[in-house]
Every structure is written in C-alpha cells, then in structure tokens.
Amino acid sequence: MATSNHTNSWLNIFNGDKWNIGLTNIPSLPTSDKDELKRFTTFVKNVTFPGYNIGIMEDKHHSHTIYHPQTSKINEGLPRLDVTWKLNEDLSNYFFMWSWLNNLRYGGKPSEQKEAMRDYVIDAFTIFLKDNQKRTTAQAKFTRLLLGDISPLTLVYGTTAEVTFTTTFVYEEFTCKSLINAIQSKV
Numbered sequence: 001m002a003t004s005n006h007t008n009s010w011l012n013i014f015n016g017d018k019w020n021i022g023l024t025n026i027p028s029l030p031t032s033d034k035d036e037l038k039r040f041t042t043f044v045k046n047v048t049f050p051g052y053n054i055g056i057m058e059d060k061h062h063s064h065t066i067y068h069p070q071t072s073k074i075n076e077g078l079p080r081l082d083v084t085w086k087l088n089e090d091l092s093n094y095f096f097m098w099s100w101l102n103n104l105r106y107g108g109k110p111s112e113q114k115e116a117m118r119d120y121v122i123d124a125f126t127i128f129l130k131d132n133q134k135r136t137t138a139q140a141k142f143t144r145l146l147l148g149d150i151s152p153l154t155l156v157y158g159t160t161a162e163v164t165f166t167t168t169f170v171y172e173e174f175t176c177k178s179l180i181n182a183i184q185s186k187v
Contacts, residue, residue: 018129018130018131018132018134019047019127019128019129019130020041020044020127020128020130021041021044021047021125021126021127021128022041022124022125022126022128023037023040023041023122023124023125023126024122024123024124024125025037025122025123026040026096026097026100026122027100027103027120027121027122028096028097028099028100028103029096039088039092039093039096040085040093040096043085043086043087043088043093044083044084044085044086045084045085045086045162045164046083046084047081047082047083047084047127048081048082048083048084049127049140050078050079050080050081050082050174051079052079052174054069054070054071055069055070056068056069056070057069057070078170078171078174080148080168080169080170081125081142081145081168081169081170081171082166082167082168082169083125083166083167083169084164084165084166085097085164085165085166085167086162086163086164087153087162087163087164087165094150094153094165097147097150097165097167098150100120100147101147101149101150103120104117104120104146104147118146120146121144121145121146122144122145122169123143123144124141124142124143125141125142125143125145125169125171126139126140126141126142127139127140127141136179137178137179137180138176138177138178138179138180139176139177139179140174140175140176141173141174141175141176142169142171142173142174143171143172143173143174143175144171144172144173145169145170145171146169146170146171147167147168147169148168148169148170149167149168150165150166150167150168151165151166151167152165153165
C-alpha cells in the first residue's frame with residue numbers, strides 16, 4: 001500500500017457542499033459590516049468555477065507540428081464568474097445587486113467614496129474549499145469584481161420552491177492556492 005510523504009491517509013473525493021465564500025464588500029451596501037455581508041455569504045447557492053485556458057500556436061517544421069503556448073497579458077480574456085444566490089426573505093440581496101447594476105448603468109453613485117465608476121467593485125471574493133473535516137484546504141480568490149449581469153427574478157404564485165437569481169462578474173485577477181501544508185503542520 002503506497003502512501004504519500006505529505007499525509008498518512010488516503011485522500012477522499014471532494015464533496016460539493018464543503019465550501020463557503022468570503023466577501024470584502026458589496027458596493028451598493030451602505031456599510032461593509034460583516035453582519036450586512038451575511039445576506040450574501042449565507043445565501044450563496046452555487047458558484048460556477050470558471051474554466052481556464054491559453055491559446056496554442058502551431059509551428060510547422062518539416063513534416064512535424066510543434067505546439068507552443070501562446071502567452072498573453074495576465075488578465076486578458078479571463079472567463080466570467082457566475083454566482084447563484086438564494087433569495088432571502090426580504091429580497092434585499094437581490095435589490096442590493098440590482099441597485100449596484102442600476103447605478104453602474106445610469107451613472108448614479110452608490111456612495112461618494114469612489115472617484116471612477118470602474119472602482120465600484122467587490123474588492124475580493126474568496127471561495128474557501130474544505131475537506132471532510134471542514135478544514136480549509138484551498139482558496140480561490142477573485143479580485144476587483146465588477147457586476148456585469150443579473151438574471152431575471154422569477155416568482156411563482158402558489159409554490160414554496162426556493163427562488164434563486166444569478167449574477168455574472170468580470171474580475172481583474174484570479175489566484176488559487178493550496179493550504180494543505182498549513183493543515184498538516186497543525187496535525
């Protein structure tokens with residue numbers, strides 16, 4: 001039986017419900033108080049982790065094809081981030097997102113603290129991935145998220161089904177890091 005030098009047990013599969021998010025702010029919220037941000041962090045239903053790719057160039061040399069990675073600017077062509085939220089009972093998480101997008105669309109200022117409309121962003125959106133013991137094992141961090149789209153809100157009379165809406169963000173940077181060594185040093 002083979003084991004890794006880094007762990008003394010076999011890895012389990014990742015369970016899709018072992019994650020949570022952290023937000024630094026929502027531009028249309030009057031405050032970035034952690035209690036106010038809970039209307040978003042506790043009502044996230046799913047996050048579509050964006051795919052990632054690079055261009056490939058082909059070079060024909062005699063009778064062979066040689067492939068080369070096509071590099072680009074660090075944040076050029078990044079895929080969009082989709083987040084689906086469960087609607088909270090006072091609809092405030094939807095209305096704060098709608099207000100943010102509405103202010104961007106029509107030039108209103110959600111607050112007077114920013115100079116340019118492009119600065120009305122979520123400073124950081126972090127996804128914390130957990131193991132089966134609910135320890136954070138990795139984190140994916142998106143920075144400077146700008147809201148680009150909010151889905152329609154469908155309300156159906158006479159049903160008790162969960163209501164959701166989806167937001168689409170563009171972002172300037174994406175980083176992902178493993179925290180496995182930090183966990184193993186605590187064990």
